[in-house]
Amino acid sequence: MMFPLLAWGFLACYIFFDAYRERTLNIRMADTIGDIVSREVDPVDDAYIDGMYRLQQTLTRPRTTPNLAISSITYDLENTQYVVEWSEARGGGTALSEGAVGDTLISDRLPIMSDGDTIILVQTKSDFIPFFNMGLPAFDLNEFVTTRPRSGRICFETCPEPPAGDGTVGDDDPIL
Secondary structure, eight states: OOHHHHHHHHHHHHHHHHHHHHHHHHHHHHHHHHHHHHTOOSOBOHHHHHHHHHHHHHHHOOSSOOEEEEEEEEEETTTTEEEEEEEEEETTOOOOOSEEOOOHHHHTTSOOOOTTOEEEEEEEEEEEOOSSOSSOOOEEEEEEEEEOOTTSOOOBSBOOSOOSSOSOOOTTSOOO
16 A cells, blocks of 8 residues: 555655756756866867767757857946857757847846956756656756856957957956
8 A cells, every 4th residue: 555655755756866966967067068168278160069069968968959059258348248259059059149248137147257358158958857747847957157268268260359358457447
């Protein structure tokens, strides 16, 4: 009589543990991709972004097609806005459009930056679908990770002129 209840308890624990495991894998994967890209000194290209997408698939082993978007964003103090230098997406994800970041859902989540400072934004999305229906519905695992480049700036294919600011704090910069 207790066996069905005990079996349900074991399956429910397994499903909940699997959801936490997959969430942790996605967080670590997004941090890893951000860290790898931040260490680049040469311009990245389509083959490099494809390699990061394959790395995402290898690290997380998703049951559905994951999405990946990698963007380079600079802060323009004069216009008080974040500017997308380049953005690339794989797996059906949406790349950010070049120019000012007008979406407040994104700009509110970006860190405070100095004039001309650059960050790498890694956005991932994958679906979690439980093996059994134990009360936990399918849901999306979305990650939003920002990383400061270690080499100052990451370019896509070629490096244009540097931004107006040099990324240092001057006497005329506002104190936040």
